[in-house]
Amino acid sequence: MTTLDNRPNTALLVVDVQNGVVDDGYDRDTVIATIGGLVGRARKEGVPVVWVQHSDEELVRGSEEWRIVGELGREDAEPLVEKSYGDSFEDTDLEKVLAERGVGRLVVVGAETDACIRSTLHGALVRGYDATLVGDAHTTVDKTAWGAPEPEQVIAHTNLYWRYQAAPGRKGGTVMAKEVEFSG
Structure with missing residues (x-):
C-alpha cells in the first residue's frame, strides 16, 4: 500500500543491534535470537536485509560497543547504513539503498524501542513507506531512573500504538515474528 511508485519489495531493517545498545x-x-531467525528467513526468501549502525560520542566508531552483536552476522553483500540520529533516514543514504532495491515496505527490528525504533518507524511512514514493527524483536534498556516506564511496558505500549498507525496510502502495524510475511 506504500505511496512510493514502483517500490513493491519488502526489506528487513535491522536497527542498532550493537553491543553498547543492546x-x-x-x-x-x-x-x-528472534532477530537472527528473521534475518535467516529473509535471506532464504531473497528479501533484502539492511543493517543500520549508530555512532556518537558513546558509540565510538570502531569500538567494541559500536560493533554489531556477535550472534548476528552481516553478510558482505548486505547494505550497512551508518547513522548518528535516531531516525535511520536522517542524514543517511538509507532512502537511496531502499530505492535501489525497489523497497516500499519495511519490517523493522532492533533497538532501542523508545528511541531509534520509534523514530525510524515514524520516519518511514512520513516518507511514504509501509512500516511493520516486529513486536517480539525489539528491545530497550531500563530508563526508570529518568522517569520512564519499565522496559516491558515501553515495549508493550509501542507494540500497541504502532499496531494502529496509518496515513493516507500507507500503513504501520505490529506483528510477532512468527506472523511476519515478507511477501506483503
Whole structure:
C-alpha cells in the first residue's frame, strides 16, 4: 500500500543491534535470537536485509560497543547504513539503498524501542513507506531512573500504538515474528 511508485519489495531493517545498545536490553538474548531467525528467513526468501549502525560520542566508531552483536552476522553483500540520529533516514543514504532495491515496505527490528525504533518507524511512514514493527524483536534498556516506564511496558505500549498507525496510502502495524510475511 506504500505511496512510493514502483517500490513493491519488502526489506528487513535491522536497527542498532550493537553491543553498547543492546547488552543491557530487556530480554536481550531472546530478542537477538528472534532477530537472527528473521534475518535467516529473509535471506532464504531473497528479501533484502539492511543493517543500520549508530555512532556518537558513546558509540565510538570502531569500538567494541559500536560493533554489531556477535550472534548476528552481516553478510558482505548486505547494505550497512551508518547513522548518528535516531531516525535511520536522517542524514543517511538509507532512502537511496531502499530505492535501489525497489523497497516500499519495511519490517523493522532492533533497538532501542523508545528511541531509534520509534523514530525510524515514524520516519518511514512520513516518507511514504509501509512500516511493520516486529513486536517480539525489539528491545530497550531500563530508563526508570529518568522517569520512564519499565522496559516491558515501553515495549508493550509501542507494540500497541504502532499496531494502529496509518496515513493516507500507507500503513504501520505490529506483528510477532512468527506472523511476519515478507511477501506483503
